[in-house]
Amino acid sequence: MKTPDALRPEQADSAETWLLRQQAGFRAGQQQQFNHWLTQGDNAAAFARTTALWQQLGELPESEKLRLRQQVRRELAAPARRPRRLLWPALAVLLLAVLIWPLWRQLAPAEFEQVYATQRGEQRLIALPDGSKLNLDAETRLRVAYWPQHREIWLEQGQAFFQVAHQAQRPLTVRSGTLRVTVLGTEFSVRYIPHSMSGEGVSVAVRSGAVRVGPQAGWRYGWWRLVNRLGIARTDAHLRVLRAGQQSQSDGSGLLTGQSAIAPQAVASWQQARVSFDNTPLPLALAEFARYGSVHYQADPRVAELRITGSFALGRLDSFARALPAVLPVTLKKQGDTTLIVPRSTAEKKS
Numbered sequence: 001m002k003t004p005d006a007l008r009p010e011q012a013d014s015a016e017t018w019l020l021r022q023q024a025g026f027r028a029g030q031q032q033q034f035n036h037w038l039t040q041g042d043n044a045a046a047f048a049r050t051t052a053l054w055q056q057l058g059e060l061p062e063s064e065k066l067r068l069r070q071q072v073r074r075e076l077a078a079p080a081r082r083p084r085r086l087l088w089p090a091l092a093v094l095l096l097a098v099l100i101w102p103l104w105r106q107l108a109p110a111e112f113e114q115v116y117a118t119q120r121g122e123q124r125l126i127a128l129p130d131g132s133k134l135n136l137d138a139e140t141r142l143r144v145a146y147w148p149q150h151r152e153i154w155l156e157q158g159q160a161f162f163q164v165a166h167q168a169q170r171p172l173t174v175r176s177g178t179l180r181v182t183v184l185g186t187e188f189s190v191r192y193i194p195h196s197m198s199g200e201g202v203s204v205a206v207r208s209g210a211v212r213v214g215p216q217a218g219w220r221y222g223w224w225r226l227v228n229r230l231g232i233a234r235t236d237a238h239l240r241v242l243r244a245g246q247q248s249q250s251d252g253s254g255l256l257t258g259q260s261a262i263a264p265q266a267v268a269s270w271q272q273a274r275v276s277f278d279n280t281p282l283p284l285a286l287a288e289f290a291r292y293g294s295v296h297y298q299a300d301p302r303v304a305e306l307r308i309t310g311s312f313a314l315g316r317l318d319s320f321a322r323a324l325p326a327v328l329p330v331t332l333k334k335q336g337d338t339t340l341i342v343p344r345s346t347a348e349k350k351s
Contacts, residue, residue: 015046048227112146118158121292123270131165132172137270138291139193146170159191161268175216177202178254182212184241189268197277197284200252206242207267214239215254269311276311282328282341289317297321300342303330 018034026034038044118124118136126134128144130151136142140158145151148170153162155176164172166185174181176192179202186209192202204213214221215238224238237255242248247267248259269276277285283299285308292314306328312320324330324341333340 014043015049018047110145110147113144115141115143117141120290128165130167130170133163135161135163135268135271137161137268155190155192157192157194159189159193159268159270161187161189161271163187177250178216178252179204179213179250180216180221182214184210184212186211186244187267188242194252197280197288199249201250201254201257203247203249204242205247205262205267206244207264208244210241210243212239212241213248213250213256266311270314273314274311275314277308279307279309282306282308282324282330289314289320293317296337297339297341300340302343303328303341306330 014037018037022034038047112129116124116126116134116136118138118140121138123138124136126136128134130146134142134144134153137159140160141156142158142160143154143156145153151167151170151172153172153174155174162174162183164183164186172183174183174190176190177194181188181190181204187207188209188211189205189207190202191198191204194200204211214224220238224235228235228239237257240248240256240259242259245261245264246259247262249257251257266276275288277288280288281304283304286295286297286299289295295317297317308324308328321332321339321341325332325344329344330341331344333342
């Protein structure tokens, strides 16, 4: 669905009228008329654009929200006393307030702000001031900032497991790569390691509770939430709610590409010093081990497409490598301080 850059005057009038009727409560027969109107041309997009201005009020402080709601209601309720073309300038002012408020909120000084990082092979458990707990895996960097009305965490790279203290009046959002994760009260993990076995996007897995995943950009996230509420287009490639035992991945552009089941105990298996591979190319499997310590194994380019599946102990890379010839057509060849993983020879296959 594509939202028009500018609405036709008569279309704007109709969208405003239906918004007024919806806010006042439909009378007999109006719901059916409204549903029919939505199916005509791009009326649904026009109404979504009008409604978005109204819906975005939820981001404003209560005092400002009440004042602006009253202003817009007066404009909507007075078509007979003034030209209804004046509504769009009023809504434009409202939209400006909606866009400026989140920016101002980010520029305001935070009550608490801290950067945490781990090195290769290091894991770190962090207790935050609100009672939340973070467990950072190796080579992970994130920033935490708390404001009076919201909490935010930016996972710049790596992977972390979150145990979030529920605060209804101060929600927590995790931003990573092209995704944002809105916490609905849960334990979950987020992984963002480009050029790794998880691809270029972000992986999210939930152990308990629920999270909502969607685009990191605020306006995109708000837009797809609105579209989802109105039911005027499919949103599962842009917005999903994940519950306990579910995981989802995005691609490099932020589109959600898959959702699958996961055993709750398997979420963030690195906390149990294990690494899990699912049809992972051999070089990427070795690169995952390299995040935790020195790797003296190298995959020959001729075996780069071979894939491995299973769960393995992080501290037993030698055992992992020695087991490879039993599951893949490879052999190990010592070369100085490095062990090459090369294709199995024809003679070895016959024997």
